[in-house]
Amino acid sequence: MTVSRADTVAILGAGVMGEALLSGWLRGGRDAVTVLISDRSPERLANLKDKYAVRALPAAEAAAQAATLVLAVKPQDMRALVQEISGAVGDSTLVVSLAAGITTAFLEAQLPEGTSVARVMPNTPALVDQGMSAVSPGAHCDADQLATATGLLQACGRVVALPEHHLDAVTAISGSGPAYIFYVVEAMIEAGVLLGMPRATSTELVVQTLYGAATMLKETGEHPTVLREQVSSPGGTTMAALRELDDHKVRAAFLTAIEAAARRSAQLAAGE
Structure with a gap:
């Protein structure tokens, strides 16, 4: 069966939050969505590939094949990741960032002009489907794309949409x-x-x-x-x-x- 790019999500950075989203989607029966994963650790990728039966690819390759990219790396690793994938991001790609303190403006400046970005602050109870996430749209993220980001996060708990200037407070309250x-x-x-x-x-x-x-x-x-x-x-x-x-x-x-x-x-x- 051929899977379209529109139905593909790539998780770039398969740490705690990346795995929480992945496992939540699979438990929620999101059969229509193909999930790709990428991580700098070959051992981590091999473990998740075997555990969840998903495809593992280098970040740029995964980005080229997905309509939605979930950036789940640490804040200090974000610049390098964005530089690695920038050339593979398509015109209609939605980029969802889970990194604390990384603004939509920063990502928009590093990605191709007009890229849609949503910034999310999740928390670790997503691992047991009891997460609390806040999502904020960037300058080019429309209502449908915000709904897409929200739907992905709802697989692991509750979601609220907030203006981005509240996300430092969200990070301090529910994130930490x-x-x-x-x-x-x-x-x-x-x-x-x-x-x-x-x-x-x-x-x-x-x-x-x-x-x-x-x-x-x-x-x-x-x-x-x-x-x-x-x-x-x-x-x-x-x-x-x-x-x-x-x-x-x-x-x-x-x-x-x-x-x-x-x-x-x-x-x-x-x-x-």
């Missing part, structure tokens, strides 16, 4: 956000161990508590303050714990940390 959650979970598990529980039991308690709390936030629609107050009896154990967190300025530390992440995203965009 899973790491903050894992950091807190680590601390809670260690606290359980400190209090004498087996690590496996402490882990089960913390993970299910996190899952339950997140489900309450999503399904009730209540503000987190309301839900927190429902747990915080006057003079009780929760209030004692929250008092310690406030004394250690944990809330302020989170605000400062997320601001730092947003600043770093902006610095990446500036090439720093």
